[in-house]
Amino acid sequence: MTSESAPSSRSRYVLFDVDGTLMDAVSNQRQVWRVWAKRYGLDADEVYQVALRTRPVETFARVCPDRDPHECLAALHELEDDDVRSGVYAAFDGASELLHGLPSASWALVTSNYEHRVRGRFQRTGLPMPGVIVDAAAVEEGKPSPVPYLRAAARLGAEPGDCLVIEDAPSGVQSGLRAGMTVWGVNAAVAVEGVHRHFESLRAAVPHILAFASGLQAHRR
Incomplete structure (x- = not known):
């Protein structure tokens, strides 16, 4: 169950997949x-x-x-x-508002691509860059292993239970679940198996993600 709650004193963190989640590639x-x-x-x-x-x-x-x-x-x-x-790239509707609305130390990118390509794409779409990017070169085991998301949490100084994973693909969802994190799915008509919440678009998820990050929204398990 999910319930709205008073602001939490515990820090919350959001870990994003990139392709298919924040950017249409x-x-x-x-x-x-x-x-x-x-x-x-x-x-x-x-x-x-x-x-x-x-x-x-x-x-x-x-x-x-x-x-x-x-x-x-x-x-x-x-x-x-x-x-x-x-190439021509486009960020999904809501991506810029969402990333600019998060404290810079509260979010990271976890991608199966390489950091230099992600940076190039973000520069071309005007999206802000976080301080932490876990890419294909940073881990020996990629998604669906939990290693990429656990590595991102460790670099942020976060506990897995305080992290929200935003994903669009089954392998990424499994990676976040195996890491012991809350996982929400976006940009799909049908929910990926295992997600704790599902949104058909990133835009629809934006206010809920910001609420989670601010501690105003409890986990849904």
Whole structure:
């Protein structure tokens, strides 16, 4: 159950996924994989469907097992970096208001991407940057392991029970749940299994996230 409560003296923290949560990058990701697939003579739609469900190295093993995975990854990274410089990005409605409304020391980004790309995207969309970013290079185990979210909490000096995770994907939701955190889902018509609350859009979640961060809203378990 959830109940509104008086302001809490305990600090609250919000940990955000990036792609699909704060920023709409679906068309960019699809285009990157389309170009990558064409380079290797593969069917772009089939490759993208695999890439949606697996990490890049696992995707390569599925769609082109005879190719050097290091070469494949280098080509993908090149395309992704080009996209950060030239692609069109859009933050979801409410993202700017939300991030500017949070104390700078109370939130972090937890992404399966790399920090330099996240910074490039945020600069292009005008979103503020937090002091803590846990990216793919910061952890040996990615989502759905709890490690990324636990690492972010530790860097913020936060207890897992005081953290709210905002996610859009099943792997991220599982990562937050396994870390012992409250997890809310956004930007999906149907709730991801396991989330404590579900919002069809980030915009709809904004006042509730700000209330959580201020200690005005209790956890929903």
